[in-house]
Amino acid sequence: MNSATREAFGAALVELGAMNPDVVSLDADLAGATKSAGFKKAFPERFFDMGIAEADMVSTAAGLASAGKIPFASSFSVFIVDRALDQVRNSVCYPRLNVKLVGSHAGPSCGEDGGTHQAMEDIAVMRSLPEMCVVVPADDVEARAAVLAAAEYDGPMYLRVARLASPTVYNADSYSFDLLHGDIICDGDDLTIVACGMMVGRALEAADLLADQGIRATVVNMHTIKPIDAELLEECARKTGHIITVEEASVVGGLGSAVCEVLAERYPVPVRRIGVPDVFGRSGEGSQMLDYYRLNKEHIVEVAHEMLGR
Amino acid sequence: MQYDLQAITKQMRIDIVESVNAAGCGHPGGSLSAVDVIATLYFKHMNIDPANPRWADRDRFVLSKGHAAPALYAALAERGYFPREDLITLRKLDSYLQGHPNMNDTPGVDMSTGSLGQGLSAANGMALAGRLDGKDYYVYVLLGDGESQEGQVWEAAMSAAHYKLDHVIAFLDLNGLQIDGSNDEVMSLGDIAAKWRAFGWEVIELPDGNDCNEISVAITRAKATVGKPTMIICHTVKGKGVSFMENAVEWHGQAPKGELAERALADVHAL
Numbered sequence: 001m002n003s004a005t006r007e008a009f010g011a012a013l014v015e016l017g018a019m020n021p022d023v024v025s026l027d028a029d030l031a032g033a034t035k036s037a038g039f040k041k042a043f044p045e046r047f048f049d050m051g052i053a054e055a056d057m058v059s060t061a062a063g064l065a066s067a068g069k070i071p072f073a074s075s076f077s078v079f080i081v082d083r084a085l086d087q088v089r090n091s092v093c094y095p096r097l098n099v100k101l102v103g104s105h106a107g108p109s110c111g112e113d114g115g116t117h118q119a120m121e122d123i124a125v126m127r128s129l130p131e132m133c134v135v136v137p138a139d140d141v142e143a144r145a146a147v148l149a150a151a152e153y154d155g156p157m158y159l160r161v162a163r164l165a166s167p168t169v170y171n172a173d174s175y176s177f178d179l180l181h182g183d184i185i186c187d188g189d190d191l192t193i194v195a196c197g198m199m200v201g202r203a204l205e206a207a208d209l210l211a212d213q214g215i216r217a218t219v220v221n222m223h224t225i226k227p228i229d230a231e232l233l234e235e236c237a238r239k240t241g242h243i244i245t246v247e248e249a250s251v252v253g254g255l256g257s258a259v260c261e262v263l264a265e266r267y268p269v270p271v272r273r274i275g276v277p278d279v280f281g282r283s284g285e286g287s288q289m290l291d292y293y294r295l296n297k298e299h300i301v302e303v304a305h306e307m308l309g310r
Numbered sequence: 311m312q313y314d315l316q317a318i319t320k321q322m323r324i325d326i327v328e329s330v331n332a333a334g335c336g337h338p339g340g341s342l343s344a345v346d347v348i349a350t351l352y353f354k355h356m357n358i359d360p361a362n363p364r365w366a367d368r369d370r371f372v373l374s375k376g377h378a379a380p381a382l383y384a385a386l387a388e389r390g391y392f393p394r395e396d397l398i399t400l401r402k403l404d405s406y407l408q409g410h411p412n413m414n415d416t417p418g419v420d421m422s423t424g425s426l427g428q429g430l431s432a433a434n435g436m437a438l439a440g441r442l443d444g445k446d447y448y449v450y451v452l453l454g455d456g457e458s459q460e461g462q463v464w465e466a467a468m469s470a471a472h473y474k475l476d477h478v479i480a481f482l483d484l485n486g487l488q489i490d491g492s493n494d495e496v497m498s499l500g501d502i503a504a505k506w507r508a509f510g511w512e513v514i515e516l517p518d519g520n521d522c523n524e525i526s527v528a529i530t531r532a533k534a535t536v537g538k539p540t541m542i543i544c545h546t547v548k549g550k551g552v553s554f555m556e557n558a559v560e561w562h563g564q565a566p567k568g569e570l571a572e573r574a575l576a577d578v579h580a581l
């Protein structure tokens with residue numbers, strides 16, 4: 001409950017390891033931080049320390065996958081996405097190998113490590129690669145479900161998890177994760193808030209505030225940004241006519257862009273993107289950083305008012 | 311089955327020249343230098359089944375220097391993975407023979423390559439999987455000397471030694487040339503054998519890396535090496551078998567045209 005999605009990833013990986021002997025894990029000297037360390041402890045013979053060598057780690061994972069393993073390669077998002085991009089592209093996506101890339105400490109919520117460590121562009125970059133599936137779980141419950149679903153899905157996947165703990169949105173007992181479909185969490189006719197990751201919780205808070213003011217918002221958790229649930233987006237656009245996207249990632253190429261691409265062609269309605277502007281991050285406590293970039297309920301409410309003219 | 315490696319390597323060189331000529335582009339130099347290593351593997355040492363290219367227990371080959379695809383395709387065709395006639399479709403729009411190897415397009419290709427520096431890591435991954443599954447297959451990988459300038463090669467060199475991957479057997483196609491000049495002009499490799507040794511590898515150096523007998527003896531030795539990976543350094547001639555291409559940097563990445571195309575074909579037929 002209310003734990004970071006990286007914690008849930010680590011625990012789910014151990015669960016998965018017990019169920020499926022083909023699951024293996026690799027890390028680049030950040031197992032303690034990404035939480036793959038739990039798997040290392042439980043299944044030492046199936047865990048591979050790859051040293052601080054992300055390029056080698058990703059191509060090695062590709063080789064493992066080519067021989068039938070289901071490798072989860074983890075590191076900080078900025079290193080596995082950016083440092084190893086050529087390997088992700090040519091060793092994993094081009095041959096469509098069954099490699100799961102787990103990028104933790106993504107986004108400004110990464111916090112104090114600052115600009116070098118806060119991947120803002122990871123969603124955009126991973127989304128641009130053919131064959132890649134991009135998943136950003138909303139909370140610990142969904143992160144666990146997404147890890148289990150990743151092992152069932154045959155193909156390259158990028159799973160974005162966060163360092164910062166965030167409120168649990170879903171009920172662990174009743175939630176069922178559907179990889180290819182976004183999840184409508186609350187329903188309203190006035191506007192739609194499409195969010196991913198820990199912004200889903202904040203979108204729900206904003207929807208509550210708006211409800212108090214008589215504005216009824218639909219909130220969609222778009223956990224899978226590629227392939228994106230275009231049908232659902234069109235349905236929401238038709239129903240509410242106004243869309244706000246919220247992500248703790250760059251507005252350049254991320255969830256907001258993906259939503260705009262779909263709606264521009266299928267059912268154009270006004271869209272406002274809330275996210276990190278086109279800048280590098282900076283040091284600060286994780287939740288403070290979210291407020292610094294105005295990734296909070298107050299800002300979502302403000303944008304809703306602007307959009308609706310009330 | 312015993313194959314006549316002299317006849318095979320001659321036929322592969324003919325295949326390479328014909329396919330690159332037909333494509334009108336491609337990489338003849340590094341394909342011709344690698345023929346003898348690839349032939350010795352596919353026709354003497356590798357435990358494979360062309361009728362079942364994805365057989366789980368097979369030996370694997372990763373052509374890390376993926377631009378030598380014409381040499382790999384020639385070996386696969388001659389070994390029966392697909393019809394030799396298709397070799398001349400190389401690089402054409404409807405062909406399953408891509409400019410650089412793609413494992414999902416071409417039967418027998420074990421790993422997609424083309425971005426230099428990634429193949430050894432992939433080979434390590436295959437060997438780790440084999441060990442986990444209790445399988446005894448070998449993973450062979452061929453690197454270029456220019457390619458060895460990539461940092462990832464040395465990351466992978468460390469990993470293979472760290473994990474004691476004695477079922478990884480690597481070859482270095484030491485032809486001395488890359489695209490913009492000799493290795494020494496572009497970026498010196500220094501004492502390359504000492505480097506691999508220092509990274510914890512068994513190193514075998516072949517003065518004539520275009521001699522199938524030498525290569526075969528080295529492979530047998532490498533398979534007997536326990537507890538560490540082996541690098542077989544092959545001193546080769548880039549463009550081997552086509553007189554005007556031998557040791558000539560300009561034949562790295564272009565097809566001969568007109569009269570030169572005919573001379574290249576005549577040269578390999580006369581081998």
Ligand SMILES: Cc1ncc(C[n+]2csc(CCOP(=O)(O)OP(=O)(O)O)c2C)c(N)n1
Nearest residue numbers: 340377424425426454455456457487488489
């Ligand atoms: C990462 C990467 N950078 C650049 C290239 C372009 N390239 C193709 S072949 C080549 C030279 C390779 O030289 P070497 O490894 O010596 O190959 P060989 O002489 O055996 O043909 C280059 C730079 C590439 N394919 N991949």
Ligand SMILES: [Mg+2]
Nearest residue numbers: 455456487488
């Ligand atoms: Mg060379």
